[in-house]
Amino acid sequence: MLEVEGRLIEIIFQNESNGYTVAILESPEEEITMVGYLPALKEGDHLLVKGKWMIHPVYGHQLEVQEYRPILPTTEEGIIYYLSSGILPGIGKKMAKRIVDHFGEEAMEIIQSQPHRLTEVSGIGESKAEAITEAFQEQRELREIILFLSQYGITPNYAVKIYKIYGENTISTIQENPYRLAEDIMGIGFITADRIAKTMGIAANSKYRIYAGTKYMLNTFHLEGHTYAPSQMLIERTAELLKVEVEMVQEAVQNLALDQKIQIERQGEETAVYSMAYYYAETNVCKKLIELSRVKMDPLEIDLEEELQQLQQQEGISLAINQKEAVKQAVENGILVITGGPGTGKTTTINTLIKIFEKLEMKIVLGAPTGRASKRMTEATGKEARTIHRMLELGFAEEEDSMMFQRNEENPLDSDVIIIDEVSMVDILLMHSLMKAVSLGTRLILVGDADQLPSVGAGNVLKDIIDSRIVKVVRLNEIFRQAEESMIIVNAHKINHGEYPLLNMKEKDFYFITKNQRGNITKTVIQLVKERLPNHYQFDSVKDIQVLTPMKKGEIGTINFNKELQQALNPPIKWKKEKALKEKIFRVGDKVMQIKNNYTLKWESQDPDSQEEKGEGIFNGDIGYIHSIDEGDQELKVLFDDYRLVNYSFSQLDELELAYCITIHKSQGSEFPVVVMPIAWGPPMLLTRNLLYTAITRAKNLVVLVGAESYLRMMVDNDKIVQRYSGLSYRLNKFYEFHFNQQ
Numbered sequence: 157m158l159e160v161e162g163r164l165i166e167i168i169f170q171n172e173s174n175g176y177t178v179a180i181l182e183s184p185e186e187e188i189t190m191v192g193y194l195p196a197l198k199e200g201d202h203l204l205v206k207g208k209w210m211i212h213p214v215y216g217h218q219l220e221v222q223e224y225r226p227i228l229p230t231t232e233e234g235i236i237y238y239l240s241s242g243i244l245p246g247i248g249k250k251m252a253k254r255i256v257d258h259f260g261e262e263a264m265e266i267i268q269s270q271p272h273r274l275t276e277v278s279g280i281g282e283s284k285a286e287a288i289t290e291a292f293q294e295q296r297e298l299r300e301i302i303l304f305l306s307q308y309g310i311t312p313n314y315a316v317k318i319y320k321i322y323g324e325n326t327i328s329t330i331q332e333n334p335y336r337l338a339e340d341i342m343g344i345g346f347i348t349a350d351r352i353a354k355t356m357g358i359a360a361n362s363k364y365r366i367y368a369g370t371k372y373m374l375n376t377f378h379l380e381g382h383t384y385a386p387s388q389m390l391i392e393r394t395a396e397l398l399k400v401e402v403e404m405v406q407e408a409v410q411n412l413a414l415d416q417k418i419q420i421e422r423q424g425e426e427t428a429v430y431s432m433a434y435y436y437a438e439t440n441v442c443k444k445l446i447e448l449s450r451v452k453m454d455p456l457e458i459d460l461e462e463e464l465q466q467l468q469q470q471e472g473i474s475l476a477i478n479q480k481e482a483v484k485q486a487v488e489n490g491i492l493v494i495t496g497g498p499g500t501g502k503t504t505t506i507n508t509l510i511k512i513f514e515k516l517e518m519k520i521v522l523g524a525p526t527g528r529a530s531k532r533m534t535e536a537t538g539k540e541a542r543t544i545h546r547m548l549e550l551g552f553a554e555e556e557d558s559m560m561f562q563r564n565e566e567n568p569l570d571s572d573v574i575i576i577d578e579v580s581m582v583d584i585l586l587m588h589s590l591m592k593a594v595s596l597g598t599r600l601i602l603v604g605d606a607d608q609l610p611s612v613g614a615g616n617v618l619k620d621i622i623d624s625r626i627v628k629v630v631r632l633n634e635i636f637r638q639a640e641e642s643m644i645i646v647n648a649h650k651i652n653h654g655e656y657p658l659l660n661m662k663e664k665d666f667y668f669i670t671k672n673q674r675g676n677i678t679k680t681v682i683q684l685v686k687e688r689l690p691n692h693y694q695f696d697s698v699k700d701i702q703v704l705t706p707m708k709k710g711e712i713g714t715i716n717f718n719k720e721l722q723q724a725l726n727p728p729i730k731w732k733k734e735k736a737l738k739e740k741i742f743r744v745g746d747k748v749m750q751i752k753n754n755y756t757l758k759w760e761s762q763d764p765d766s767q768e769e770k771g772e773g774i775f776n777g778d779i780g781y782i783h784s785i786d787e788g789d790q791e792l793k794v795l796f797d798d799y800r801l802v803n804y805s806f807s808q809l810d811e812l813e814l815a816y817c818i819t820i821h822k823s824q825g826s827e828f829p830v831v832v833m834p835i836a837w838g839p840p841m842l843l844t845r846n847l848l849y850t851a852i853t854r855a856k857n858l859v860v861l862v863g864a865e866s867y868l869r870m871m872v873d874n875d876k877i878v879q880r881y882s883g884l885s886y887r888l889n890k891f892y893e894f895h896f897n898q899q
């Protein structure tokens with residue numbers, strides 16, 4: 157291998173995320189073009205590089221760098237160049253020259269080992285000497301760290317993040333226990349830390365590895381939706397992952413519990429293992445639910461019966477018994493759950509409650525877990541509803557650099573009544589945050605359909621509360637005549653009860669098109685979306701019709717459908733700009749979805765009548781359209797909800813996905829005029845009753861299912877709900893039994 161020492165005089169190109177660089181190195185003999193992964197280098201750096209020559213078809217001779225090491229310059233000229241290159245604060249060319257005039261070729265050595273001597277140079281006082289020494293030290297450390305970590309495939313961006321946390325101890329910390337990276341650095345997980353550890357020669361049965369592996373596995377349970385892991389299962393899965401003895405993991409679990417890193421709790425027959433955050437969330441939610449359910453609310457200064465009479469007359473409706481019951485309980489209790497399927501009058505009940513509380517000039521706050529659900533709630537009630545995150549004022553705390561809710565036990569929501577819709581989507585951590593911000597004496601009304609898919613995050617919150625006997629629950633089970641007109645609603649209830657839906661009734665809104673082959677299913681879905689439904693019903697192919705599917709992969713998965721639908725609805729045209737990202741292509745006009753909550757993404761309103769001109773936050777599940785693509789600025793703009801325009805830098809595009817077709821899981825909390833869904837074979841855990849139920853209840857005007865009826869029946873019959881390990885209902889029931897026995 158060739159070895160060259162020289163000074164980097166020009167960086168021609170540098171990819172910030174992976175450090176790939178093309179640069180010119182000036183060696184005593186010649187100027188060399190070098191290429192390779194050379195992260196965090198700056199012009200002026202002195203390097204020793206090792207590599208080999210290659211000939212690029214366009215650029216000619218280049219040195220392909222395989223290894224490099226920053227070295228300190230040794231010649232006087234080199235030292236002046238280095239010191240004045242901007243790396244050190246307050247040193248320009250003149251000062252650099254003065255330092256070198258004073259110390260000669262020893263200058264670098266002196267700055268490193270006897271920095272106090274810098275004050276010998278005229279113009280450098282104590283504080284300046286200190287600042288120079290510190291910056292010099294930092295530069296050197298950072299570079300050493302970047303180099304050290306690059307051996308393990310860690311990009312410079314992460315190296316800088318790691319350095320910020322461990323500082324000068326970075327290398328020793330990682331050498332001692334690389335698994336700390338997984339705990340301390342956002343974005344580095346157990347798998348990466350384990351790879352580093354292996355390269356470093358850390359033994360497979362090292363206690364650090366087993367601790368970290370156990371925590372990783374526990375977190376995997378949380379990601380799968382469980383608030384705890386059954387102890388035996390956790391131990392076995394971890395031992396299998398790490399390929400170590402079960403006894404070793406058993407010991408690790410005990411030690412982690414002794415160190416209060418995890419919590420072990422006996423729940424009846426089960427031994428439950430919790431991460432601390434989930435343990436606190438679950439126990440505190442439980443405690444708050446009990447407190448809220450026991451508050452004695454002051455009676456309202458109205459005659460409720462009379463008020464309801466008047467309201468019913470005004471609105472021209474007669475509330476069902478259970479709706480009236482819901483209103484009464486909401487008034488009398490600190491907390492109430494109102495649950496029911498589609499068309500059972502939940503929204504009507506919410507509206508009645510709002511009118512009653514407003515008449516008494518009580519302060520009401522409305523919220524829902526997602527952007528789309530809160531928008532729907534706003535439309536249905538005529539009152540502003542916000543996402544729970546907004547309601548709790550998520551923001552940067554002054555002294556922290558992480559996001560926190562500004563509404564909490566010290567600064568609770570200022571409201572007499574809080575109504576939350578679509579509670580089935582609220583997970584245990586969000587419920588915990590909400591509970592903290594509700595003060596006793598406020599009426600909390602939770603509304604939702606417990607038969608929808610459970611929350612994406614861990615927990616079974618709504619179902620557990622309903623099963624608990626602690627919190628008052630009113631079930632709405634009457635389907636109103638108006639709602640009964642709709643086969644979507646009738647069939648949703650049928651499916652929920654395990655009955656097969658009625659298909660293809662004349663002049664109705666629920667259709668099944670039989671296609672037995674997958675290729676034909678895809679073709680038919682595309683025809684429906686592109687031509688048949690728009691021609692027959694005047695629906696807009698892109699804005700009104702949503703294709704939903706259980707899965708991502710395969711012929712009827714989102715990836716394939718999006719490719720096909722994009723080609724059919726928004727094909728490439730010469731003047732239409734596009735941006736390719738891995739396998740995806742984003743094109744102007746494409747329908748896209750934000751796939752994670754981003755609270756800091758800024759939007760500007762395009763609607764002159766809108767009250768808010770700008771704001772922040774685009775949420776998981778928000779759907780928009782690509783408005784423009786600018787290669788020069790490396791930006792792509794998306795218009796959400798017809799008025800919020802958002803700039804995505806190209807590096808943020810992994811937050812977006814094409815949304816002509818989305819998974820049913822992602823559709824939770826949203827509604828669309830038309831839902832088209834392929835029905836075909838898939839993994840049985842995906843072909844379930846409540847997935848089908850969730851899919852069809854997303855449609856307001858029309859459902860079209862395309863595929864084989866046998867699979868439709870299979871879905872209706874498959875009422876297996878993947879069990880979620882959650883201790884909320886156990887805890888609430890324990891309290892109930894205890895309390896009951898006391899009385």
Ligand SMILES: Nc1ncnc2c1ncn2[C@@H]1O[C@H](COP(=O)(O)OP(=O)(O)OP(=O)(O)O)[C@@H](O)[C@H]1O
Pocket residue numbers: 473474475476479496497498499500501502503504505636637638639
């Ligand atoms: N007491 C009532 N008498 C007559 N019609 C009613 C009554 N309550 C609700 N409805 C009507 O039934 C339909 C469904 O009611 P609503 O929208 O309140 O139900 P929902 O449970 O919120 O439904 P979804 O979950 O589908 O939004 C509406 O058309 C509504 O006007």
